[in-house]
Amino acid sequence: MRLSRGLVGFSLHGFALLSASVLLACSLILCASAEAADSDTPAATAMLTPFADDPAFSSHGVPSEKAFPESGASKAMAARAADLPPLAPLPVLDAAPLDPATLKGRVVLVHFFATWCEPCREELPALTRLAADHPADIAVVAVDVAEVDVRVRRFFAEHPVPFPVALDRDRAFTRSWQVSGLPSTIVLDRALRPRLKAVGEVAWDAPAVRVRLGGLLSEPFPERPAASVAGKKTISGDLSQ
Amino acid sequence: MISRRHFLYAGAAASAALTLPGLARAQSAASPSAAAVFAPKPGDWRTFQVVTRLEVKAEAGASQAWVPLPAFAAQDWFKPLGSTWTTNAASVETVKDAQGAEILHLRWKAGEQPPVVEVTSRFSTRDRAVDLTKPGTVAPLSDAERAQYLAATDLIPTTGIVKATSDKITAGKEGDLAKARAIYEWVVDNTFRNAATRGCGTGDVAAMLESGALGGKCADLNALYVGLVRAAGIPARDIYGARVAPSKFGYKSLGANSDIITKAQHCRAEVFLSGFGWVPADPADVRKVVLEEPPAKLEVNDAKVLAARAALFGSWEGNWMAYNTAHDVALPGSSGPKVGFFMYPEAETVAGRLDCLDPDTFKYTLRSAEISA
Numbered sequence: 001m002r003l004s005r006g007l008v009g010f011s012l013h014g015f016a017l018l019s020a021s022v023l024l025a026c027s028l029i030l031c032a033s034a035e036a037a038d039s040d041t042p043a044a045t046a047m048l049t050p051f052a053d054d055p056a057f058s059s060h061g062v063p064s065e066k067a068f069p070e071s072g073a074s075k076a077m078a079a080r081a082a083d084l085p086p087l088a089p090l091p092v093l094d095a096a097p098l099d100p101a102t103l104k105g106r107v108v109l110v111h112f113f114a115t116w117c118e119p120c121r122e123e124l125p126a127l128t129r130l131a132a133d134h135p136a137d138i139a140v141v142a143v144d145v146a147e148v149d150v151r152v153r154r155f156f157a158e159h160p161v162p163f164p165v166a167l168d169r170d171r172a173f174t175r176s177w178q179v180s181g182l183p184s185t186i187v188l189d190r191a192l193r194p195r196l197k198a199v200g201e202v203a204w205d206a207p208a209v210r211v212r213l214g215g216l217l218s219e220p221f222p223e224r225p226a227a228s229v230a231g232k233k234t235i236s237g238d239l240s241q
Numbered sequence: 242m243i244s245r246r247h248f249l250y251a252g253a254a255a256s257a258a259l260t261l262p263g264l265a266r267a268q269s270a271a272s273p274s275a276a277a278v279f280a281p282k283p284g285d286w287r288t289f290q291v292v293t294r295l296e297v298k299a300e301a302g303a304s305q306a307w308v309p310l311p312a313f314a315a316q317d318w319f320k321p322l323g324s325t326w327t328t329n330a331a332s333v334e335t336v337k338d339a340q341g342a343e344i345l346h347l348r349w350k351a352g353e354q355p356p357v358v359e360v361t362s363r364f365s366t367r368d369r370a371v372d373l374t375k376p377g378t379v380a381p382l383s384d385a386e387r388a389q390y391l392a393a394t395d396l397i398p399t400t401g402i403v404k405a406t407s408d409k410i411t412a413g414k415e416g417d418l419a420k421a422r423a424i425y426e427w428v429v430d431n432t433f434r435n436a437a438t439r440g441c442g443t444g445d446v447a448a449m450l451e452s453g454a455l456g457g458k459c460a461d462l463n464a465l466y467v468g469l470v471r472a473a474g475i476p477a478r479d480i481y482g483a484r485v486a487p488s489k490f491g492y493k494s495l496g497a498n499s500d501i502i503t504k505a506q507h508c509r510a511e512v513f514l515s516g517f518g519w520v521p522a523d524p525a526d527v528r529k530v531v532l533e534e535p536p537a538k539l540e541v542n543d544a545k546v547l548a549a550r551a552a553l554f555g556s557w558e559g560n561w562m563a564y565n566t567a568h569d570v571a572l573p574g575s576s577g578p579k580v581g582f583f584m585y586p587e588a589e590t591v592a593g594r595l596d597c598l599d600p601d602t603f604k605y606t607l608r609s610a611e612i613s614a
Contacts, residue, residue, distance in 0.1 A: 114443070114448075116438065116439055116442070116443050117448065117452070117454070118435065118437070118454055118456065146443075146578065146581075148594045148596050150592075150593065150595060150599075151596045154596075169577065170577075170578035170579070171395065171578070180398065180401065180447040180448065181402075181448045181450070181451020181452050182445065182448040182452060183452070199451050200451065200452050200453065201452070
């Protein structure tokens with residue numbers, strides 16, 4: 001645990017970016033291995049699977065990820081990402097709306113949940129640990145689905161979390177992301193493209209899960225000034241657009 | 242977690258045997274001497290009065306509220322007798338939504354403290370039972386009604402995992418009656434009542450099936466029943482309401498055991514079967530008996546559970562008020578989201594929509610009284 005926390009403060013530029021990312025990925029795995037020995041992670045939980053394996057995705061007539069085995073950052077996923085709406089317009093519980101610029105460069109977990117959903121409540125502690133352990137490299141955006149603000153506020157007053165809680169009051173955002181079950185998580189890579197998904201409760205402390213996230217972090221990601229991204233919009237399907 | 246998604250057919254044969262029409266007296270396998278009776282039958286009408294009082298917690302600014310009125314009507318078991326109200330609201334109107342929900346909409350100006358309304362609703366009701374061994378001549382639903390009661394709602398999709406689950410349950414079953422009964426037995430066997438669920442639950446059927454967490458309360462379990470039945474191509478509906486009186490069969494868990502019924506909301510289900518018409522079904526109440534009937538946490542083969550299980554497909558007790566069957570209700574005058582169903586009072590202040598599941602803060606009370614027998 002100490003190792004991973006020491007690494008997240010690295011400044012990531014050029015070659016150092018890739019090196020640090022690989023180290024971080026390793027640290028995630030090491031961290032997970034150490035935690036797994038004494039954790040009470042449920043034996044059976046939802047798995048992170050490639051986002052493009054989503055049947056809805058295939059039904060759009062877009063080639064599945066299997067056509068692009070060399071990289072998850074495929075044209076197919078970029079095309080699919082273009083269908084997803086931006087995160088920014090969602091109101092955030094007792095905070096300013098999300099600024100996508102603060103997310104880019106980090107692996108982002110868009111986590112759909114509701115306070116009435118028991119597996120959601122059970123999942124929150126592990127998600128909180130993940131976010132708290134790697135604040136510079138992993139961002140969690142929780143999306144509360146169709147609950148009144150006052151109810152969500154009361155819940156998080158009793159169960160504080162270190163990440164923003166966006167409010168999808170009418171389910172429109174959730175529906176537009178084709179999420180039908182709670183909890184569900186869609187993992188975006190550092191360019192904010194959807195790469196992994198899980199329907200159900202994920203054991204975020206589990207080694208296999210940390211390996212998947214570490215893999216995304218180890219991918220090269222050229223750091224660019226936010227202004228040039230906004231001007232050129234060269235990444236198709238960028239969720240921050 | 243995976244185990245939660247398994248189809249649990251264990252006990253299905255036993256339960257099927259116990260759902261023979263009219264059999265509502267059961268003996269426990271564990272305790273053969275113990276017998277229980279739960280046998281609603283149409284009899285005398287009873288008339289009730291329910292007083293709903295809201296005192297909206299609005300510290301500043303204008304506010305508005307919406308109160309459900311018992312407008313559902315069924316000639317053989319429920320007759321609404323109208324509602325009256327007293328209030329300091331600046332405006333009051335009754336609005337009927339497209340699905341028949343009757344809504345009392347009130348607006349208060351800023352400075353009106355506290356915003357208050359007291360609504361008195363009266364209705365008559367009685368037990369109902371359908372003899373599923375004797376089909377008769379029943380007028381079919383109109384095309385519009387059939388479409389309404391087969392349609393997906395925001396929270397009850399009829400495709401995807403709901404359709405796949407329904408298909409598995411009804412595989413090999415011939416006819417709508419057998420399918421509807423099989424789904425009833427499946428819901429009883431595979432769900433559980435979760436005491437921690439707030440209110441009556443949310444009724445997010447797809448979320449329940451996707452997560453495999455099949456726990457909840459009536460708005461969850463009976464919505465699951467309705468969704469699975471609709472996915473099988475059979476019209477079905479939830480009816481949202483509240484318990485108003487104790488069960489005369491001695492089931493503490495199936496009645497309102499106080500005149501204060503603020504938290505006694507309950508929804509039931511119906512399935513439309515040709516030859517029988519609307520048939521009552523309440524698998525959620527079977528799970529309620531399992532969890533709550535004294536001494537509590539009963540075995541599924543307890544006599545009380547068996548009797549309730551046998552009766553609650555085809556009959557139910559007339560100790561309950563029916564508001565409406567509407568889903569995805571847009572509250573008139575609100576810019577907020579629709580409500581999945583309209584069973585609780587709702588209100589909005591400048592701070593936003595209040596939590597209808599927190600009546601003590603909201604705040605509201607419901608009080609019931611039988612005014613003739």
